[in-house]
Amino acid sequence: MKIIVPMAGRGSRLRPHSLTVPKPLIPVAGQPIVHRLVKDIAKVLKQPIEEVAFVLGDPAWFGDDVVESLEALAQSLGAKASIYRQDLPLGTGHAIMCAKPSLSGPAVIAYADTLIRAEFDLDPTADSVIWTKEVENPEAYGVVKLNENQEIVELVEKPQTFVSNQAVIGIYYFKDVAVLKDKLQEVLDENVTNGGEYQINDGIKRMMAEGKIFKTGTVDEWMDCGNKAITVETNGKMLQFLKTDGEEEMVAPSVTLDNAEIIEPCFIGENVVLRDCIIGPNVSIGNDCIIDNSIIKNSLIQNHTSIKNANLDDAMIGNHVKYNGNFTSVSIGDYAVLE
Template identity: 30%
Template sequence: MKALILSGGKGTRLRPLTYTGAKQLVPVANKPILWYGIEAIAAAGINEIGIVISPETGEEVKAKTGNGSRFGVKITYILQEEPAGLAHAVKVSQSFLQDSPFVLYLGDNLIRDRLQEFLAKFQQQQLNGLILLHEVKNPSAFGVAKIDDRGRLLQLIEKPKDPQSNLALVGVYFFDRTIHQAIAEIKSSPRGELEITDAIQTLIDRQYNVQAMQLSGWWLDTGKKDDLLEANHIVLDDFLETKIAGNVDSDSQIYGRVEVGKGTQLINCTIRGPAIVGENCHLENCFIGPYSSIANDVTLIDTDIDHSVILSGAKIVNIHQRIVDSLIGQRAQLILASKRPKAIRFMIGDDCKIELMS
């Protein structure tokens, strides 16, 4: 059994942040989104992973993620020259996959369920395909599945105007080698891509055994700012444990579940968890509210932050208004010169400098 994680694409919904970086490396609770998928796959006992990368961000993904040794797996990187669809990504990975069954995992998705249960069903029943589904409130915005009462997949409908179900396709699929022939038979969609849904529908039409299972836990698509903030909120809620490795002075106060990384200094700060502060940060005269994630090497002085994600190397100084619901890029600088309204919201890309004047 192998795994194929897709970590290409242009990340247009997270721009300007993703002009300079891969969307799959944006952190949730101070861990790149991509790494959650790798860890889930490794926990399922799959140790051969191919990661599909793009020319624009592939080197960053390789440099940050490495050869897989930190996860106990072997990673092979596969270049997809252009974003020509999920099925196209599988097609260019065929030399890595060969005839092995595999799990296809979209690198910007997060799921609460463990993969072991789904993998066991796929293997024990010798399925040709297994598709994971999740109930959604707005099925017209997703690919929707129609299934029978035995869980057999009957039809896939992409963004239907009149949905026959509220079961959306999650970005996790299990396939055997028959998917390669199905991909070879399909044509590009009107948007010029080879669609994995078309390949799955081909398997269904050819009477292959393709089934579906529903997730019991949450599913998070992190493609937009608000989605990423919600993912950060949920992951901190579910997984964070108190761990104070940095230096917290006597004037600072910590409430609830909070993690503070080594080399970090807190001077006259208040942190209300769940919240996480990375390594080698300097926080002085700050309030950090719940559901905030602050990455490594961040400087915050005279700043109030709530429900926000601050990426590595950012510097925020003299902000006396609350920063809420914000996503601040790597090495960005934000300086306030005078008083402003009670709350401000930002999405700031990497290496920006913003000074707010009266």
């Protein structure tokens, strides 16, 4: 099994936090988004992962440190890491085709801006599985249309009349991804675009037209990381899951507590100093931070940051920040200073 991860976008909706760190590498509950996504997919698949192929953008943005991080991620799964580049933002279909040498055999394609919780077995009768989540407002999403055999027969973008409440979340399984590759090559050769971009859906629709069987794999939780508010919410949800699972260390042994209280669930990284604080619930703090005389809950704080005299709720604070103030709901990027 292979996992293909297109992640060349800059993550503009998450600025300022994505100005210095690519969005898929921003930590949520102590691990980068893409790391959690790939590990959770591997857990759902319940079979060995042979290769993880990452499609990155400009090397000036996705540099050697990013490549090293992704190679380590693949190695942690016992898999080979393959690195490809998408030089121009020409859509999802184009991004997948940038990994053409890896497009063979069974594979999952997953876009690195979402996290999931799921437990299901892949349908062996399906040529492809499109992972979906039941939503209350399907008119705001791309959804699947099902026939009487619960097979997907159409993809409908933001339907004005009810089609189904199963929204496509951007994770796909193909029994042989080479079939999708051939169809996307046709799309590129014929210059079939939507808004100037080549889309994965045009390849999928061609597979459906040839009678390939598509089924749904429904996830229990679909957690977006598109903007500050939803990322903070996702951080809280993931911390709750991690506490229930009990599989990850939530508070590093090197944390220093000086008249400080931690209200679970929280993730506290290495070499963090907490003085005269109440931290939590639903707070993630990265490595080498100092928090002084503060109350923080429902917040996400990255590495090497100093916070004092703060009362924070629903906050997202970047790396190397110095914050001293009496604000509440804030969104502060890397290297900011508020004193």
